[in-house]
């Protein structure tokens with residue numbers, strides 16, 4: 140039996156925890172079954188967002204007529220794009236490995252539990268007073284042979300001439316945006332009426348309206364059958380009314396959500412319990428039902444975002460190896476959807492505020508008072524605030540428009556430091572920067588609150 144101060148199962152974001160604890164002079168075992176760096180760096184956020192850079196340039200050329208510029212795309216050097224992306228992916232494992240130090244022993248294999256305090260990898264038994272599970276998630280399996288999940292895209296291989304994407308969440312929309320911009324004939328299949336149905340309703344409505352102008356989308360449609368014939372899928376589509384239609388596509392991608400990796404862990408040998416969705420249960424200090432065993436990141440199934448995993452793992456470090464003994468409360472977890480249009484959101488939606496019967500004001504303001512926003516010649520961008528009527532606390536903020544993912548950080552800063560929307564109303568803005576559009580949005584929200592208090 141090998142003895143350590145800390146065992147970590149899953150070398151995604153938690154590789155950094157291994158490195159940090161190793162630097163304290165403690166003995167760490169890090170177990171990773173695939174590449175260090177995990178989903179985000181190898182097949183998720185980073186490679187997909189590197190492609191967004193190309194998509195943005197291509198879209199602005201395609202849409203240059205909005206600014207009275209006639210232009211066309213002469214050539215897209217897909218080989219170079221793929222090479223650059225794949226070079227990044229190929230570098231990830233080595234870079235993460237280089238970050239580790241002599242106190243961290245890396246095991247390449249599947250880690251599983253023998254008991255609450257004993258983990259096995261490659262037939263070797265390990266024990267430690269502290270064990271962290273950070274095993275992330277995997278994509279739900281496509282129901283048809285030869286169909287892809289997002290894991291099959293990176294590293295990029297061959298660009299298909301056409302792709303059919305099933306799903307309506309983050310991954311389906313982000314990848315549809317990228318493939319379409321790169322010139323791949325793209326069809327998005329959505330089983331309901333809505334795209335990004337977890338967003339605030341107004342946001343997802345405007346997103347649907349604008350995204351549908353760019354992407355070929357079939358709503359209320361599912362795949363009845365898909366047969367792969369050498370190089371193409373013959374697909375039978377069925378709409379809600381039972382109408383059948385034939386469709387062919389070189390690639391078929393399913394992006395229908397992600398599931399827990401817990402099955403690989405032999406948790407039946409432990410006291411660790413799972414929730415109804417199969418994710419590992421934990422208390423407010425990230426501890427599972429087995430004492431000394433913690434879970435962080437996607438493995439807990441709470442947020443499934445890289446910044447959330449990173450935030451949790453940093454907190455866990457402070458909790459386990461420093462003096463931070465209070466729980467981490469994610470009152471406000473922001474996210475963005477890196478599509479065109481871009482979305483950013485934090486906190487509750489208008490619908491959630493209504494369901495919870497909160498004493499809140501909902502205020503929606505377009506960006507058009509900013510000259511910089513006006514210069515983009517887009518009518519749809521707006522910001523919606525949901526604010527507590529009595530305390531002026533920002534309960535939710537939702538944006539749709541270019542650079543939303545950057546713009547929302549100004550709101551996040553206020554929410555994190557002293558959550559009162561009046562700070563946004565009273566601060567100085569550079570004229571006529573895009574963020575200036577937050578000033579009327581904040582003024583309107585405060586006005587709306589005052590109007591209601593006076594009435």
Ligand SMILES: Cc1cc2nc3c(=O)[nH]c(=O)nc-3n(C[C@H](O)[C@H](O)[C@H](O)COP(=O)(O)OP(=O)(O)OC[C@H]3O[C@@H](n4cnc5c(N)ncnc54)[C@H](O)[C@@H]3O)c2cc1C
Nearest residue numbers: 149151152172177178179183184250275436437443444445
């Ligand atoms: C296409 C795509 C795009 C994304 N884009 C974004 C984005 O823009 N922004 C964002 O915030 N998030 C994004 N995400 C989500 C983000 O990737 C995850 O939230 C993040 O990777 C979670 O980190 P983690 O360390 O918890 O898990 P992971 O990164 O999944 O790491 C878990 C690791 O554990 C390993 N493992 C699993 N089981 C075992 C076992 N039994 N033994 C040993 N090793 C094991 C896995 O091989 C993996 O390396 C995206 C995801 C995808 C798929």
Ligand SMILES: NC(=O)c1ccc[n+]([C@@H]2O[C@H](COP(=O)([O-])OP(=O)(O)OC[C@H]3O[C@@H](n4cnc5c(N)ncnc54)[C@H](O)[C@@H]3O)[C@@H](O)[C@H]2O)c1
Nearest residue numbers: 306307308309310311330394395396397443444475476477
């Ligand atoms: N920008 C980002 O932060 C970003 C980007 C990509 C992924 N992610 C993370 O990865 C997670 C997984 O992304 P995702 O898009 O796979 O999941 P998701 O949960 O966001 O969306 C899945 C969608 O697929 C639909 N669906 C489910 N089963 C279906 C079926 N059988 N047929 C048709 N549609 C079906 C659902 O209605 C849902 O809209 C996200 O929840 C997110 O946390 C984040």
